[in-house]
Structure formats: structure tokens, C-alpha cells
Amino acid sequence: MAVAVVLAVLAVATLAPAGASSPPRPACPACGTLFEQAADDRGADVTVRESRALVQVHANGSATWTIRNRLNATDGLDGGTLDGIARERTDGYGPPDDATLRDARLEANVAVVVLYDADAAERHAGLLMVDYLNADGEGTGIRMNADLFRVRGPAGTVVTNAPAGAVKDGRTAAWTGHTGDAALGARKGVGEARVVIGPASTSGIRTNAALALATLPVVIETLGRFVLGQTFLFALGLGVAAYAVRGSERDPTTLGGGFVACGVAAVVVPAIVYGPDWLWITAPALAAIPVGVAATRPAVRERRWTPRSLAVGAVLALAGAAAALFALELAVGGSGPLGTTMGSLAVAGPLVACLPLGAALARDRRTAAAWGGVVVLGFIVMTLTIVDPVDPPTGLGGGVLLAFLSIAAVVGPMLCAPVLALGRALATPRAE
Structure with missing residues (x-):
């Protein structure tokens, strides 16, 4: 023996x-150091002081990403440069994997990037399921490279499961990190890396059924x-x-x-x-x-x-x-x-x-x-x-x-x- x-x-x-x-992949494609590096490649000297990302999920399963990078310096950053940065970070640096750029603008010292993902959520057992933070066995997990990352369901819904590390508030699940290389976690189990969204009356059995089907x-x-x-x-x-x-x-x-x-x-x-x-x-x-x-x-x-x-x-x-x-x-x-x-x-x-x-x-x-x-x-x-x-x-x-x-x-x-x-x-x- x-x-x-x-x-x-x-x-x-x-x-x-x-x-x-493989290394952890970032939760946000255009936050923190990723934004700084893309700007540097285009000759813009910027320092990101704070990054926030809001993923607004719609009833049809699509989602709108609004990424806001608050900058300490904006030398060389104009509308054209920001548009180039946003397009680079949108192309193949998911999540989201197949997003389209809707807007890129400067609001004083805040660089705003708006993305649209037509297939953000799947529907199982009648519930919406968002798996942006599901590592899918890749590397060591997710790198939470935003100071605040939120996934918000449509009006009249709530987050029905308990994603690990998230603070739930009605229809919103929020994670905090920083713009560096903080790790959200490695190999999240079922229900931990996915956000399930449904009516307030959704039972735990229905949520578990949706996770099992997914x-x-x-x-x-x-x-x-x-x-x-x-x-x-x-x-x-x-x-x-x-x-x-x-x-x-x-x-x-x-x-x-x-x-x-x-x-x-x-x-x-x-x-x-x-x-x-x-x-x-x-x-x-x-x-x-x-x-x-x-x-x-x-x-x-x-x-x-x-x-x-x-x-x-x-x-x-x-x-x-x-x-x-x-x-x-x-x-x-x-x-x-x-x-x-x-x-x-x-x-x-x-x-x-x-x-x-x-x-x-x-x-x-x-x-x-x-x-x-x-x-x-x-x-x-x-x-x-x-x-x-x-x-x-x-x-x-x-x-x-x-x-x-x-x-x-x-x-x-x-x-x-x-x-x-x-x-x-x-x-x-x-x-x-």
C-alpha cells in the first residue's frame, strides 16, 4: 500500500x-495599467488614479459596459488617441470577447469607454446568468484590475446567488480591487464566478437549477x-x-x-x-x-x-x-x-x-x-x-x-x- x-x-x-x-486574465479590458500601457504605446503619458467598471445587463441578455478611468495626468491624450486606445483594448482582450465600441470620450480628467456586448448573459431556468468572472479553467483565475467592478441587472430584478467576494445590493453585485494586479481568486466554484439575475421571488432551488444547467x-x-x-x-x-x-x-x-x-x-x-x-x-x-x-x-x-x-x-x-x-x-x-x-x-x-x-x-x-x-x-x-x-x-x-x-x-x-x-x-x- x-x-x-x-x-x-x-x-x-x-x-x-x-x-x-497561463496567468490570470483581467476582469476589465481597459482599466488601470492596461489603459496606461495602451496610452503609452500611442505617445500619451497618463496615470490612472482610479478605475471603475459598470456592466449593465439588459433583459435580452446584452450588456453595456461603462468604464471610467480617473487620471492624474493627461499629457498627449485627446479624443483621437482615446478612441484608438479604446478600440485596441476592445479587440481580443476580453471580457467581453465580442464587444463593440459605442463611445470613447474625455470628461475633464476622466476617460470614459463604453462597450456593448450582444451576448453578455445566457438564460437558464428562466434566469439571466453572467459569467464574465468565470475563469473557465484558464490560468489561476481572474485579475481584478479595477477599484470597483459592478454587474447590475435590469430594473425589477435582483442578484439571486452569492458570487464569491462580491457585495450584493439588490440587482447589483460589486467587487473592489485596485488598478494594479490584485487577484480576484483562483478557480472559483460553481455559483462563485457567475452572477445569476432574476425576479425578487426567485427561489434558491431555481437558482441552483440554473447554475447546474449552465x-x-x-x-x-x-x-x-x-x-x-x-x-x-x-x-x-x-x-x-x-x-x-x-x-x-x-x-x-x-x-x-x-x-x-x-x-x-x-x-x-x-x-x-x-x-x-x-x-x-x-x-x-x-x-x-x-x-x-x-x-x-x-x-x-x-x-x-x-x-x-x-x-x-x-x-x-x-x-x-x-x-x-x-x-x-x-x-x-x-x-x-x-x-x-x-x-x-x-x-x-x-x-x-x-x-x-x-x-x-x-x-x-x-x-x-x-x-x-x-x-x-x-x-x-x-x-x-x-x-x-x-x-x-x-x-x-x-x-x-x-x-x-x-x-x-x-x-x-x-x-x-x-x-x-x-x-x-x-x-x-x-x-x-
């Missing part, structure tokens, strides 16, 4: 580039790319491993000793190589150690273990590993100890579930198939812990993660084999 830590090490190595495939195509595509094929490969390999172990007779003492040795090595070696970062990968090893120790005890070897009793033991081993991992994370001052623990347990889950499956191999095929399904389910849970089905990685990061999961689907059953063998051995008592 502890050998599974190799899989976790590979996960750490591959998930880092997956999350850094993300359903993304979820289906994600499952097809990252889950279905890999799960089939894993299930096929698990079946081969189970068939190979089914008729074998192994000594639980030998297997248990191997588990302890591998578990200790899998804790110590990454600690030396990676330092505090090793904690993410230790749950399989921390679970393997007590399982191995128990397997070497005469009282354990002499008992006929059922799949259910081994499942209870596996859960206890995971619980102990979780407690130890959480305590270690707190001791070293790691960030997000709960998230680290849950992620590591997700990797350990399918391996530990092979213990009762091994015992089930000594019984009928129906029992073995049922416990095999539990192991496969654990693999699916592990995959969905790594891949957000609503906001999957794209580009290079998505390709690297796809390769990792495909390798895991092939290598995983090989790592399951010794766990299956131990479960099979414990299902057959050995008298001293």
Missing part, C-alpha cells in the same frame, strides 16, 4: 504546472476527458490483479513486514527530499504502517477476517492516518491542513479499499464484484478530488493532468496487488 506514495509524488509534480499554465456541458466534457476512460482502464487492471491474487497463498507476516518497511520509507524519504511539502503525500504510508504492524500479530493472523471486518480496520487505519497527517500539518505550520489531509486521503482511499476486496476474493464472485466496485468508486473520488468537473484545467496543465491520470489508471492496479494479497491472506487464518 505504501508504494502508492509514488503515485502521490507524481501528482505533486504534475499538478504544479497544471495550475500555472455547467452541465462542462461537467459532461470533463467526465469524458478525465474520468470515464481512466476509470475503465483502472477497473480492467484491477480485475487482472484480482484474478492473479485470487488463488495465491501469501504469508501475512511477510506482507505486513513489507508494509511497515515501505510505509516508514515513504514517510522519511519524501521528508528529506521535499521538506514540509511531503505532507501532502503521506496518507497512504501512514495508513500502511498500522496495517502492516497488525498483520504481523498472531492474534490477527489466526483470525478469519471477513470483508466487512477488514473494511472497518481499513477505515480505522485511514482515520489514524488522517489524524496524524493533520497534526503534522499543524506542527509545521502548513497552509490549509484540512485540504491537505482530505487530498491525501483521496489518494489513499482506493488502495486501502483493496484490503476488504482481497478478503472478498476468498468468497463468491458476487461479493468480490461488490467490493471491487467500492475500489473503483474510490478511484473516481480520487480523480474528482484532483479535477474540478465544473472548472477543469485547460491547455498545457490539462494535458499534463490527463497524462498523469491515464498513468495512474494503469499503475494503480499494480500498486493494489500487494494490498489484495494481504487481504486474501488475512481471510485464511493461519494457526501458530
